Amino acid sequence: MTTRLSQLFVRTLREDPADAEVASHRLLVRAGYIRRQAPGVFAWLPLGLRVRRKLEAIIREEMAAAGAQEVHFPALLPRDPYEATGRWTEYGDGIFRLQDRKGADYLLAPTHEEVFTLLVKDLYSSYKDLPLTIFQIQDKYRDEARPRAGLLRGREFSMKDAYSFDYTDAGLDASYQAQRDAYERIFTRLGMEYVIVQADAGAMGGSRSEEFLHPTAIGEDTFVRSAGGYAANVEAYRTPRPEPLPIEGQPAPVVFDSPDTPTIATLVALANERHARDDRAWEAADTLKNVVLRLTHLDGTSELVIVGLPGDRDVDMKRAEVVFAPAAVEAATDEDFAKHPGLVKGYIGPWSDSGPVLGLDGSVTGIRFLVDPRVVDGTAWVTGANAHEKHVFHLVAGRDFVADGVVDIAEVRAGDPAPDGSGPVELARGMEIGHVFQLGRKYAEALELKVLDENGKLVTVTMGSYGIGVTRILAAIAEGNNDERGLIWPRSVAPFDVHVVATGKDAAVYEIAETLVSELDGAGYDTLFDDRPKVSPGVKFGDAELIGVPLIVIVGRSAAEGRVEFWDRRTGVRTEIALHEVLGALRNAD
Amino acid sequence: MTTRLSQLFVRTLREDPADAEVASHRLLVRAGYIRRQAPGVFAWLPLGLRVRRKLEAIIREEMAAAGAQEVHFPALLPRDPYEATGRWTEYGDGIFRLQDRKGADYLLAPTHEEVFTLLVKDLYSSYKDLPLTIFQIQDKYRDEARPRAGLLRGREFSMKDAYSFDYTDAGLDASYQAQRDAYERIFTRLGMEYVIVQADAGAMGGSRSEEFLHPTAIGEDTFVRSAGGYAANVEAYRTPRPEPLPIEGQPAPVVFDSPDTPTIATLVALANERHARDDRAWEAADTLKNVVLRLTHLDGTSELVIVGLPGDRDVDMKRAEVVFAPAAVEAATDEDFAKHPGLVKGYIGPWSDSGPVLGLDGSVTGIRFLVDPRVVDGTAWVTGANAHEKHVFHLVAGRDFVADGVVDIAEVRAGDPAPDGSGPVELARGMEIGHVFQLGRKYAEALELKVLDENGKLVTVTMGSYGIGVTRILAAIAEGNNDERGLIWPRSVAPFDVHVVATGKDAAVYEIAETLVSELDGAGYDTLFDDRPKVSPGVKFGDAELIGVPLIVIVGRSAAEGRVEFWDRRTGVRTEIALHEVLGALRNAD
Structure with missing residues (x-):
């Protein structure tokens, strides 16, 4: 087929659109592929639609090769199933909700786990019907707080979402692998670089979870990888817990005056001056920084928690969000401190002259005290003494204080050890272009999807969920294939x-x-x-x-x-x- | 490609679904093509999706043959453009509205005239760019009061909507004809019987408007057609106005007692008994029935109107809705009558013993009095005399009363004359499967879409709008192609x-x-x-x-x-x- 440019509905622009932050957005608008309709919402011109259809065709072919069958769900769905799994609430402001003329609640679906589960429940009842993998390519909606970067983070976007249904764990593993393999084939055909990283399942629940990340400086995800083959989204990285150290023989804690130590660096300098160690200088990593966070739960209640972590690291709020989900996390405010005079800002610690004050052994604050995995028994710390201008040396975990729990929310840094022992990790930025994970039985349980097994016994089905962002991949390809003069499509998806x-x-x-x-x-x-x-x-x-x-x-x-x-x-x-x-x-x- | 039934995601049902009123709904569910998600909202199983894709492919081919280019808009659109054309309000409860997290208003688009207009405005600025016809196949939403009949009247449905842009009326005619021809080809390829009828443009505005109706007993539309080739939706039928009759020489009005005349039939019997005419008996068509209606305007205000029409006909509320749109129409209530003691229920007329009481020549009610087109000057009527148990004979239009206007809302009946003189009409039921119409400059004016013409002068663009209901056609085909044992697809769209x-x-x-x-x-x-x-x-x-x-x-x-x-x-x-x-x-x- 020949398309004449004289007839084509297109207009190329010499100027970049004012709101375009990234190359793909800039060029897709300038070359006449898409036009903005609202924040994060785009119309597709003939050129853009052609690329999109080619991309969809590749995905459909690989889904068919993986034995997945295509279905199609509406975007507008009733509240009930999402209520049953808790996602109606968990999504918070992140989804679009509406009511019909009778006042019944609906949402514009962000993903379709619930209704796929119910559809299979409606149709199937026996293990003989399984395994089953069904998918759709469909427009989805999320009410992003900051829609940005054109198609890369839109509020309407096209996704291929597939769901697998099995009645054994081994079956789920096989279905998961088939989708994972299909994703590898898709990205290979598209000529897209990708890294498969361990991911945190987050709000979706479930167990095994991997993301396909496309390494790019503008990626919103940070991931770590070791030369030995470990790769994980930074939210999924788990800090290895060191072996405990002997407590016996360690010096007793010593409280010291510490005025003018507004930073860890000034505290470390003072520590070395006042109480130099024989073997080596005190370092930032020897200080225990106690950070107060506010968690807001889904039911609207909130609580403070204190997290003790090595002073050379900050809290990574994205990691914290995953750990504390579905609660929302933020730094405690001055108001919070005002309400808890026991928290002496700048001098918070698990111990004071009169003994333990945070944690299991004698909290006086009523606030949970959680520590970084590196704070194992026998480690000695320089930390706050819960009194104005006072810190303490040689405070030993397991002797002088005991935490209420361990929480892994400190920032991950290049050189940190891979948890599988495969060496130090490096950090990189990536864009999520695919996600495969094992939901397990969470959705099937909530929605009572069971089948009869070989013995005539009802068993709960185990599920997987597999997503590829069609419009995001298109933008990612544009992002990675251009020069100062315009787009340069790979032949597989060129218009x-x-x-x-x-x-x-x-x-x-x-x-x-x-x-x-x-x-x-x-x-x-x-x-x-x-x-x-x-x-x-x-x-x-x-x-x-x-x-x-x-x-x-x-x-x-x-x-x-x-x-x-x-x-x-x-x-x-x-x-x-x-x-x-x-x-x-x-x-x-x- | 071979699909094995042992692997296909389907389950056939022996029983009809409880909520299915029509054959297509019953069979598409039973045969495993679709599943209900909410009232008027369906999921598509692999079989249904295959038929849908084939149908879409035929439509795409014929759109391409007609020179139309495909684009794709989101369902979620901002309020502004729909506000500019008034449709945000005009649609009333008929559309889904929602707000994003910042409180900005959005709708799920019922059709896309506004945003297509704005897109062309964004891209094009010269007559050289025109003519242009662009289309999409996309999921649309309407919050129907009574979603019914499965896919035939859903709240989510797939439509092919095309829009043409021209800068001359002749250009619009050509673009309109191209789409109209394409529709004929599409329905012919699908083997669907269709009748092209004149339609009323309704809420969409515009001038020339035709519907493609598929004749079927379960159709929601009534249309009329004459042997001489006239065909119109009953809402678009216009009653021919007879020539006026001579007034001179007609008898004077005579008031008579008319107790116990609760119906037109009893009134006619009494009239013939009390005041027999020489030439022929009084008939129901000689009585003037005055019906009180309540109109509720978009701004929330309401008014009563009185409509005088021949007593052998009722008001057709669907025709009334079109005539009075965008106001809503309903029968006046007892409360309305209580507020207007001048309206003597059962005896309302334009005249009393003391002279004219309704209409231009001396309304005492403050209510507009409109008459049927058949009420021309010189026609004589038996009608109410505005007093309890009193009617009047020989009340002559143009002599004894003058109306405020003419309104054509009486029911249309078989045997009524076609307005083009092509003979009496017959009535039939049909289902709307396509609609083509000339919007003219309404949207282009509201949204300021102008181009420079050959003389460098800015001219407002004239538009057409062309819709085919993809999912409705699918259901219509199923409706017309089945037997007691199941579906019988035409080969063109069989799964x-x-x-x-x-x-x-x-x-x-x-x-x-x-x-x-x-x-x-x-x-x-x-x-x-x-x-x-x-x-x-x-x-x-x-x-x-x-x-x-x-x-x-x-x-x-x-x-x-x-x-x-x-x-x-x-x-x-x-x-x-x-x-x-x-x-x-x-x-x-x-």
């Missing part, structure tokens, strides 16, 4: 196979170009044909570079002598070839 | 080209069937293969009839001798043929 540009004002040139595009049509190529007679070659080339079809054929003055230019947009190389060599050149291109 | 049923328990039969389906696969057929070894032939045949693939091949006992049965589901004819004849039989089938 057209080839872009033929006729130049000049000579009617004969256009006739030759017409013959060429009809030959290309006959050979099964989807061609974009720039047939605009009154547009200058410069503008045409600029549009071709902006639109980004990877292979371009320029039919110009020398066409009369049977010569055209074959332009590879990816390498920038323009080669003069004979007209009759065009089909061969297209066939031979990568 | 599979052929359904191969292997019967019995003989492994050799299944091997032969396997060979056959792989041959069919090789020949490019989409095959549904009932490969279930433990299911009885009766159940398999029942499922085949319910699912409704039109061509079925039964591979049974005689397969060993190279014989199979070729079953045309449409005619019910089963013919034994040789295995090697199957491909030929499929090729030769209608």
